[in-house]
Amino acid sequence: MDRRVFFRFLEFSIPLWYDSVSMNTRKFHVKNFGCQMNKLDSALVVSALRQSGFIPTEHASEADIVLINTCSVRRHAEDRVLSHLGHLKHIKENRPELVVAVIGCMAQRLGSDLLSHEAVDLVAGPAQLPDIPRLIEEILERRTKTLAVTDKIRTAAEPGQLHALDQFEYAYDSDANHIPGQAFVRAMRGCNQFCTYCIVPYVRGPEESRSPHVLVEQAKKLADQGVRQITLLGQTINSYSYRNGDRHYGLADLLEMTARIDGIEWIRFITSHPGRFDEAILHAMADIDKICPYLHIPAQSGSDRILKAMHRGYTARQYLDLLAQARQIVPEIAIAGDFIVGFPGETEDDFEATVGLVREARYKNCFVFKYSPRPGTRADSKMADTIPEAVKKERNLGLLEVQNEISETDNQRFVEQEVKVLVEGLSKKPHLNQADEGGKPQLIGRTATDFIVVFNGPESLAGQFAKVRIEKAGALTLFGTRIE
Numbered sequence: 001m002d003r004r005v006f007f008r009f010l011e012f013s014i015p016l017w018y019d020s021v022s023m024n025t026r027k028f029h030v031k032n033f034g035c036q037m038n039k040l041d042s043a044l045v046v047s048a049l050r051q052s053g054f055i056p057t058e059h060a061s062e063a064d065i066v067l068i069n070t071c072s073v074r075r076h077a078e079d080r081v082l083s084h085l086g087h088l089k090h091i092k093e094n095r096p097e098l099v100v101a102v103i104g105c106m107a108q109r110l111g112s113d114l115l116s117h118e119a120v121d122l123v124a125g126p127a128q129l130p131d132i133p134r135l136i137e138e139i140l141e142r143r144t145k146t147l148a149v150t151d152k153i154r155t156a157a158e159p160g161q162l163h164a165l166d167q168f169e170y171a172y173d174s175d176a177n178h179i180p181g182q183a184f185v186r187a188m189r190g191c192n193q194f195c196t197y198c199i200v201p202y203v204r205g206p207e208e209s210r211s212p213h214v215l216v217e218q219a220k221k222l223a224d225q226g227v228r229q230i231t232l233l234g235q236t237i238n239s240y241s242y243r244n245g246d247r248h249y250g251l252a253d254l255l256e257m258t259a260r261i262d263g264i265e266w267i268r269f270i271t272s273h274p275g276r277f278d279e280a281i282l283h284a285m286a287d288i289d290k291i292c293p294y295l296h297i298p299a300q301s302g303s304d305r306i307l308k309a310m311h312r313g314y315t316a317r318q319y320l321d322l323l324a325q326a327r328q329i330v331p332e333i334a335i336a337g338d339f340i341v342g343f344p345g346e347t348e349d350d351f352e353a354t355v356g357l358v359r360e361a362r363y364k365n366c367f368v369f370k371y372s373p374r375p376g377t378r379a380d381s382k383m384a385d386t387i388p389e390a391v392k393k394e395r396n397l398g399l400l401e402v403q404n405e406i407s408e409t410d411n412q413r414f415v416e417q418e419v420k421v422l423v424e425g426l427s428k429k430p431h432l433n434q435a436d437e438g439g440k441p442q443l444i445g446r447t448a449t450d451f452i453v454v455f456n457g458p459e460s461l462a463g464q465f466a467k468v469r470i471e472k473a474g475a476l477t478l479f480g481t482r483i484e
């Protein structure tokens, strides 16, 4: 049977409060948990609700509707959502008119269990985001609890639903993105990789690539709005694949098409999977200036035994060979990795193999996570979570320490160099650089290779490119002076 979206309306009686919420003063607040994909979803929801006449607020306390966009990748992220819901339950005791919506991956995973929480009025999965303004209007009107998740999540979506999702993405208002001059554009949905520890294929469904022509139109619209940098998003973005008759488009084609758009000056893409990496992507990166020489490519482990248990589809040597090939084709490339430590059965030798891989890979930076069993995944059902928390923590810190040493050493090459950055805005940690430049605030920007650069300059530079001479380099941040 085709994949169907099913809505279950569970009616129950609560006080009539709708009249107290005026149509043109309804405020909403979105709290986001999780990855870039979720940040994009939240921005889309903000945009859609604004276009439906709702007013965004930074303060949950003054909102009539609170939406929590959830992440299921780690248990900790879900625990934080549940704790947040506990807090909202207390608020609702005094303000029963408050509408609480739980959206995203956890909504899809837990469905009706979440809806039974006293605080929750709406549970909506990632594929139901386009319906959220309508569902909230209905809840305000009917005072119903509403479940809107995908019934058969691993069945390909119907064309009508894909079209609705495309329209929703296209309506994206870059104002909803808090980084000026930048926008995320979803190139793909879902994942077919089924890494044994990962919940994503079960909450975001099968891989579906969006039409390159639609993506280019969307990027043109964003360029007209002043966006200078596009980041193409996909769980395994390098497996982007779209067929139109005889013509097939891969990620390299999409990058080339996007690079032809006037106004778009930098293009990034995240996240890549090492198992299916097409060399044409590296050549596009080497040949087209607009494509940032930056690759985020998780390894997850340096032990072949653990990689196999994770169902990653490559060996440590194959992964390192890919990195070597990337550096040969794109000499200036910067590479970032992800690792999971404490996967079931990970021995000291396995962990040492991971340390060895990190030393050989010489990443720009890497993200390290402690294994967290996720219900519904193969790792959770077939492998016991054997590694004690203290050992996971020790390995996590140990691996980060190795990477920090590498970054600190390698980053010294930037000192006395000029770099070009796209300015993001005010630095969130102004204490890091005490340099006084005539009262100009401290700004943060990123190089094409994704290095974070802190310098002083006018706030009006946010969304613009700037040149900075680097004076000091730490493991995570470069510090310098703007060249006017």
Ligand code: SF4
Pocket: 191, 192, 193, 194, 195, 198, 199, 200, 201, 235, 236, 273
């Ligand atoms: S590639 Fe693996 S880790 Fe990444 S989203 Fe897919 S299943 Fe999860």
